[in-house]
Amino acid sequence: MNPSTPQTSAADAAIDLVPIALGERSYPILIGQGQALWQQAQAHFPAGSSAYIVSNERVAPLLAQALRQRLQPHYAKVETIVLPDGEVHKNWQVLNQIFDVLLAQGADRKTVLYALGGGVIGDMTGFAAACYMRGVPFVQVPTTLLAQVDSSVGGKTAINHPLGKNMIGAFYQPRLVVCDLDTLQTLPAAEYSAGLAEVIKYGPIYDMAFFDWLQEHMPELMARRTDALRHAIRRSCEIKAAVVSADETEAGLREILNFGHTFGHAIEAGMGYGQWLHGHAVAAGMVLATALSQRLGLAVQEDFAARLQALLQQARLPVQAPPLAADVAAGAQRYLELMRVDKKTQAGALRFVVLQQPGKAITQKVDDATVQALLLQALAQPGA
Numbered sequence: 239m240n241p242s243t244p245q246t247s248a249a250d251a252a253i254d255l256v257p258i259a260l261g262e263r264s265y266p267i268l269i270g271q272g273q274a275l276w277q278q279a280q281a282h283f284p285a286g287s288s289a290y291i292v293s294n295e296r297v298a299p300l301l302a303q304a305l306r307q308r309l310q311p312h313y314a315k316v317e318t319i320v321l322p323d324g325e326v327h328k329n330w331q332v333l334n335q336i337f338d339v340l341l342a343q344g345a346d347r348k349t350v351l352y353a354l355g356g357g358v359i360g361d362m363t364g365f366a367a368a369c370y371m372r373g374v375p376f377v378q379v380p381t382t383l384l385a386q387v388d389s390s391v392g393g394k395t396a397i398n399h400p401l402g403k404n405m406i407g408a409f410y411q412p413r414l415v416v417c418d419l420d421t422l423q424t425l426p427a428a429e430y431s432a433g434l435a436e437v438i439k440y441g442p443i444y445d446m447a448f449f450d451w452l453q454e455h456m457p458e459l460m461a462r463r464t465d466a467l468r469h470a471i472r473r474s475c476e477i478k479a480a481v482v483s484a485d486e487t488e489a490g491l492r493e494i495l496n497f498g499h500t501f502g503h504a505i506e507a508g509m510g511y512g513q514w515l516h517g518h519a520v521a522a523g524m525v526l527a528t529a530l531s532q533r534l535g536l537a538v539q540e541d542f543a544a545r546l547q548a549l550l551q552q553a554r555l556p557v558q559a560p561p562l563a564a565d566v567a568a569g570a571q572r573y574l575e576l577m578r579v580d581k582k583t584q585a586g587a588l589r590f591v592v593l594q595q596p597g598k599a600i601t602q603k604v605d606d607a608t609v610q611a612l613l614l615q616a617l618a619q620p621g622a
């Protein structure tokens with residue numbers, strides 16, 4: 239079957255299972271909705287003495303009680319830890335709140351953590367699970383589109399540092415990922431669009447047939463049509479699973495998942511965490527990374543750059559990076575300074591994920607002068 243062809247028959251009843259093949263750390267991603275999804279999920283719940291649902295002030299009132307009821311038959315004790323909501327809270331202080339509760343309540347090594355929320359909750363809960371008593375199992379229950387197509391999969395866990403995004407963290411795989419499509423219906427529009435940025439990312443880096451499909455089906459995706467959503471989530475997870483299975487700890491290939499992120503993370507940190515949503519920053523970052531690919535003489539035609547921008551705009555995503563300073567020259571310098579701490583940097587040299595051609599990403603060292611020239615042009619001429 240063409241991997242970019244949506245499943246249409248019995249779409250509601252079927253549960254998609256995308257495996258992540260990582261030897262003894264392998265796990266399934268389940269995608270579906272309703273009772274059928276949770277019936278299948280329970281067969282994969284890790285054994286344990288107690289379960290702690292880690293969520294936040296916005297998601298917990300919507301979804302924690304239902305998850306609690308699903309977990310209760312499987313664990314002697316089920317507790318909920320409610321953190322403050324937002325990227326600005328993805329830090330040491332709030333991470334420590336998880337440890338405070340676990341220790342105060344005598345949570346032992348057989349404790350299982352359930353991350354119920356978006357990427358912020360998933361990244362923090364995963365990091366807490368990696369650290370608590372040197373490692374307890376955790377399950378991802380992603381409730382944003384971004385988390386279902388990207389952050390819940392692959393085991394990158396982290397908190398931010400004022401000097402850089404996701405700077406403190408660990409590779410630590412979940413035991414299970416449960417993507418419940420029903421949760422996406424309450425997601426605010428801007429957050430939904432942010433998730434589409436990471437969906438769109440998979441086209442230019444890996445699969446232009448998927449990009450074509452996204453172009454054709456963006457109106458259905460914007461309407462949150464279940465069939466379209468289900469296909470977009472499944473294909474995104476398949477691509478992420480293939481990349482992560484080949485390179486779990488980002489020794490090489492996995493860097494392609496960072497397309498648009500060198501610029502994007504600079505935007506998030508430079509604007510102040512939470513001012514620009516991660517997906518929005520990545521969208522503007524992908525436009526810059528595409529322009530950089532062209533500047534480097536790679537096989538990226540103007541036609542593709544225009545298609546990418548149009549698709550991002552259809553998904554109500556920004557395509558223009560913010561200035562980060564009062565004038566263009568200072569803004570370009572600020573970007574360079576912020577990007578220097580990127581995790582792909584080697585011996586002080588910036589490295590960017592660029593497109594060798596649409597559908598194939600590579601990482602390339604780029605000298606400061608080239609990046610600066612790009613930024614001077616892009617920040618001076620909106621849309622350039």
Ligand SMILES: NC(=O)c1ccc[n+]([C@@H]2O[C@H](COP(=O)([O-])OP(=O)(O)OC[C@H]3O[C@@H](n4cnc5c(N)ncnc54)[C@H](O)[C@@H]3O)[C@@H](O)[C@H]2O)c1
Binds near residue numbers: 300385388
């Ligand atoms: N680990 C990875 O591989 C990876 C990949 C991509 C992004 N990330 C990280 O993920 C984070 C972004 O994740 P995000 O976009 O999910 O943001 P988020 O976690 O902040 O969630 C977005 C907002 O939606 C709310 N929300 C969540 N689910 C909801 C629901 N069902 N209904 C209503 N509101 C809901 C949240 O409370 C929050 O206010 C960033 O920190 C980014 O660095 C990590």
Ligand SMILES: O=C(O)C(=O)C[C@@H](O)[C@H](O)[C@H](O)COP(=O)(O)O
Binds near residue numbers: 388392495496581
């Ligand atoms: O899974 C990956 O690998 C990614 O790079 C996915 C990105 O979408 C994600 O934002 C990730 O958290 C960025 O990782 P970082 O190592 O650049 O912090």
Ligand SMILES: [Zn+2]
Binds near residue numbers: 388436499516520
């Ligand atoms: Zn990302």
